[in-house]
Amino acid sequence: MTSPQARPTSIRIFLADGTPEGLRIVEKSNWTGRAVVANRSQLEGALKRSEMAQPGVYVLTGQTDDGAAKLYVGEADVLGERIKQHVAGKEFWTRVIAFTSTNEGLNKASVRYLEARLLGLAKTANQWAVDNTAYPSPPPLNEADSADAEWFLAEMLVIFPLLGIDAFESASSQAKEISTDPVTPSLTLYLDERGAKGTAREVTDGFVVLKGSFARAEETASIHNYMREQRQTLKARGVLAPQDGALVFTQDFRFSSPSTAAGVLVGGASNGRTAWKDASGKTLKALQEARLEKLEKCL
Structure with missing residues (x-):
């Protein structure tokens, strides 16, 4: 359908x-x-x-x-x-x-x-x-x-x-719809830290990590319990699978926030607004603030 x-x-x-x-x-x-x-x-x-x-x-x-x-x-x-x-x-x-x-x-x-x-x-x-x-x-x-x-x-x-x-x-259909929207196209964002390498897109009600992204297999000693449990759940359901010493996303998956997505990838606490960046290196935080400034000028 x-x-x-x-x-x-x-x-x-x-x-x-x-x-x-x-x-x-x-x-x-x-x-x-x-x-x-x-x-x-x-x-x-x-x-x-x-x-x-x-x-x-x-x-x-x-x-x-x-x-x-x-x-x-x-x-x-x-x-x-x-x-x-x-x-x-x-x-x-x-x-x-x-x-x-x-x-x-x-x-x-x-x-x-x-x-x-x-x-x-x-x-x-x-x-x-x-x-x-x-x-x-x-x-x-x-x-x-x-x-x-x-x-x-x-x-x-x-x-x-x-x-x-x-x-x-599905996260795939939602990410595709958002990225092709001529009014509010979504940029592909990247994370590359602590051995994790991911690509993602903002969507209307969350943040989608794209298939093929790599999460770090190890977890920090200070990782929050909910983050550890979410990683375990994703592994049990096959969303995360072992590959080359890391964990690969076997499908697009929607998280509630960029920080949750970043934390799952790096195996510990992470500020998603600064961890995720566009191809030029601008952080998600900077991109969001630029969009807000542009909107305020139009009002």
């Missing part, structure tokens, strides 16, 4: 219990879908909603034992009944996002299709750990039903990032 062209749209988030982190209902203009978002502690209230008695697809989110983002994707004829089974069956999750249709447009075949497509996207992106052990193929749909399901999926993929879920978008 190719990403739809970005266009202005309106998304409504209704705070069902009046608090920003409470039970939320998400709707999008000109879309028949609806998302129910609830923390695990709010599940009792969520299960009382009529949406949970309908067919749909859902995502459970949480963390692995070492703090990495983790998810589980599922589908159900009756969302509430299936999600209740995960209270005792799965310990990792802290939040559920359940999608259904406001016009009964989802049936068993379409929710199975959406589940399979989401799992395929998460596996390809390899940005989050996935709790599912099976990756089913999408069930066969006729041409019209397949088009409807893909449209529903595309709208879901617009909503997920607003909820802090970037598991379904």
